[in-house]
Amino acid sequence: MRAIIYRDNGAPDVLQLVERDRPSPGPGEVRVRVAVSGVNPTDWQARSGVAHRKVFPEITPHLDGAGVIDAVGDGVDPTRVGQRVWLFLAAAGRPTGTAAEFTVVPAGQAVPLPDEVGFDVGASLGVPALTAHRALTVAEDGPRRLRPGALDGAVVLAAGGAGAVGHAVIQLARWAGATVITTVSGPEKATLATAAGAHHTIDYRESDPAAAIRAVAPDGVDIVAEVALGANLALDLAVLRTGGTIATYANQGGHAVELNVGQHLVLNTRLQFLVLYTAGPQARAAAVEDVSAAIRAGALPVGAEHGLPLLRFPLDRTADAHRAVESGVVGKVLVDVAP
Numbered sequence: 001m002r003a004i005i006y007r008d009n010g011a012p013d014v015l016q017l018v019e020r021d022r023p024s025p026g027p028g029e030v031r032v033r034v035a036v037s038g039v040n041p042t043d044w045q046a047r048s049g050v051a052h053r054k055v056f057p058e059i060t061p062h063l064d065g066a067g068v069i070d071a072v073g074d075g076v077d078p079t080r081v082g083q084r085v086w087l088f089l090a091a092a093g094r095p096t097g098t099a100a101e102f103t104v105v106p107a108g109q110a111v112p113l114p115d116e117v118g119f120d121v122g123a124s125l126g127v128p129a130l131t132a133h134r135a136l137t138v139a140e141d142g143p144r145r146l147r148p149g150a151l152d153g154a155v156v157l158a159a160g161g162a163g164a165v166g167h168a169v170i171q172l173a174r175w176a177g178a179t180v181i182t183t184v185s186g187p188e189k190a191t192l193a194t195a196a197g198a199h200h201t202i203d204y205r206e207s208d209p210a211a212a213i214r215a216v217a218p219d220g221v222d223i224v225a226e227v228a229l230g231a232n233l234a235l236d237l238a239v240l241r242t243g244g245t246i247a248t249y250a251n252q253g254g255h256a257v258e259l260n261v262g263q264h265l266v267l268n269t270r271l272q273f274l275v276l277y278t279a280g281p282q283a284r285a286a287a288v289e290d291v292s293a294a295i296r297a298g299a300l301p302v303g304a305e306h307g308l309p310l311l312r313f314p315l316d317r318t319a320d321a322h323r324a325v326e327s328g329v330v331g332k333v334l335v336d337v338a339p
Contacts, residue, residue, distance in 0.1 A: 003100035004318045005058050009049030012319035012326070015061070023096055023104040025073035030110050032085060036123035037098040037315075037335040038064035040164070041250075044322045046091070056095040061318075062335070063089050065098030066113060066122025076107045085110040086122030088130060088288070092277055098123075099318055101337055111288055117295055120310060124164070124302045124332045125291060130276055132168035133287035135225040135247035136176070138272040142223065142245070143176075146290040148297075151178035155217040157239065158182040160227040161193035161201070164332050165249060167308045168300065169225040170196040172291075175299035178223075181216055183209060183232075189330065196307030210238040220244060230255025237263055245270040308332050 001022050006014040025031045043061050045051040065087045069080050090105050091097030113122045136156065137143060143150040151173060158169040161182025173180045174197040182193045183204040190201040202212045213221065213235075220241025226232060226248040236246050237260075246269065251257065264271070276284065294300050302308045309331035313321040318335055325333050 001101040002315060003060050004315065005060050006047055007058050009047065009054055011048070012044070012322040014047065015319045015322065017316050017318075020100070022102045025071055025076070025104050027074040028076060028107055029073040029104050030069045030076055030080060030085075030107050031071040031102055031104050032065075032067045032087060032110055033070045034065050034067040034087075034098050034101060034103055034337040035119040036066050037062045037337050038123035038126060039321050039325050039333040039335060040064065040127045041325060042127060043091075043097075044326045047322065059091065059095045060097045060100045060103070061091055062097040062099045063091050064123055064126030065090060065103070065337075066119040067337075069110060070102070072107070080107070083110075084113040084115065084119075084122075086113045086125050087111075088126035089276065099315065099335060099337070108285075108288075111292060114296055120334060121295070121300060121302050123334055124308065124310075125295070125300065127276060128164040128168045129172070129291045129300060130284065130287040131165050131249050131274070132172050132225065133290055134274045134276070134279055134283060135165075135169060135249060136173055136223060137286070138247050138270070138274065139223050139245040140270055141243065145286055146172055146176045147293065148175060149177050151176035154178045154222040155220075156180050157213065157221045157224045157236070158193075158198065159225060159232050159236075160184070160252070161196065161198055162189035162307070162330055163227060164308065166193075166225065166227060167196050170198050170307070171300050172294060174198075175294050175297065179217070181213055181221070183235075192304075192307040192309070192330070194307070195305060204232075204235065210235055213239040223247060225249070228252040228255070230257045233257060233259075237267065237269070240267060240269065243268045243270075245272060247272045247274060249274050302332060304331075310334055312336055
């Protein structure tokens, strides 16, 4: 089979296209013929060594993807062979990610994908959708599960709504009944956020974004899904309601985070940091169930017409796909694995 591998951390040039034997699924595992592989920022960060320590001699990258189960290991229902699935965290603690024609994952990380839902959608789920679910379910007085009506009456602020996680936050929050506000850096991204389902878009480069948000939510925002905490914390606090939650999954721009303890005390702020790797199996399982329900309801489409442009690369140009994600390109980067 064709596979992308790297043996050393470094720039995208460390990625190589090689031939490897097909892996065999062990007990509790499935083998998937990958159709599309999704690329996330955490994938290039792992490759470069910025945020993750390399522990295997050779790694096939990428956490997310979609394809068809073609073999199962002991203890897995054999009727799953032929099942269309979406994959998440494939390369987390394992050397076999989705940038290969076949990959092996624990059976629970290969989630059924409805026949009417394309592999593009499946490969775009994983990290973005599960992270978005986590951000929307950590509030002290909010729901732990998402479904239609779970966020009725709530106001959600999706920072950076044109990004992959922001896009999923908008879609899931809208599906669950929230009023959704998103901040963007210009009209092009506002168009994308609106296409994703945001009720209101606010250009944070304009004179007073806090006033614009407060005009929509005079009692304050219930949940902020934050992608750039250091840059946006002052704005978040200016619009957060008392007892509100800031759920932060990244700190784009790398700005230092300085906390005004008194201000947080008065607001009774919940500041929740989150990452999927250590969220725990119960939280991940709940997210998978709810995201699957949203998929069946047609609530998580992708493509420019749905607010998330797709940028495609063939397997032999995976290095270019990494460069695109690393450069901050707008949209979802996919690698087409199947010929």
